[in-house]
Amino acid sequence: MPRHRFRSACSIARTLEIVGDKWTLLLVRDLMWHGKHGFQALQRSAERVPTNILSERLKRLERWGLVRREPYQQRPLRHAYRLTDAGKALEPVLLQIMAWGHERLGGGRFDPATGQSRRPGRRA
Structure with missing residues (x-):
């Protein structure tokens, strides 16, 4: 560091x-x-x-x-x-930001059922 x-x-x-x-x-x-x-x-x-x-x-x-x-x-x-590994440790932070944005701002490809981002053209 x-x-x-x-x-x-x-x-x-x-x-x-x-x-x-x-x-x-x-x-x-x-x-x-x-x-x-x-x-x-x-x-x-x-x-x-x-x-x-x-x-x-x-x-x-x-x-x-x-x-x-x-x-x-x-x-x-x-x-x-x-x-x-330090960069990968940011994944829970990204998931929370994504969930917050999806819930309050809409848009995106966040799947609240799995807590994951969906790729375009794929269904949950």
Whole structure:
């Protein structure tokens, strides 16, 4: 874990400094559930994260030990991004955010019966 001067002693505030922006948890979602592991695949997500932000967020997740970067091609050099155990530990948080959003905001593909996200075109 990098040295960091947190603005607060509160664990919620500290966690939000790492994963609380608009894009980070969406990247974790795509890595965890949508099988997207390459830079271009992550960029093609429905939310269309700008490339400069995607690059910065992946570096941040790697720096905090939530993602590891693995080369899979040499010429040109390309990397796959994989969640570490620490990154995978965010799954219950994502499930709760998804359930809250589905219940209060609608939309999405959340299946309250299973507590899981459904893929497009599949029925529960």
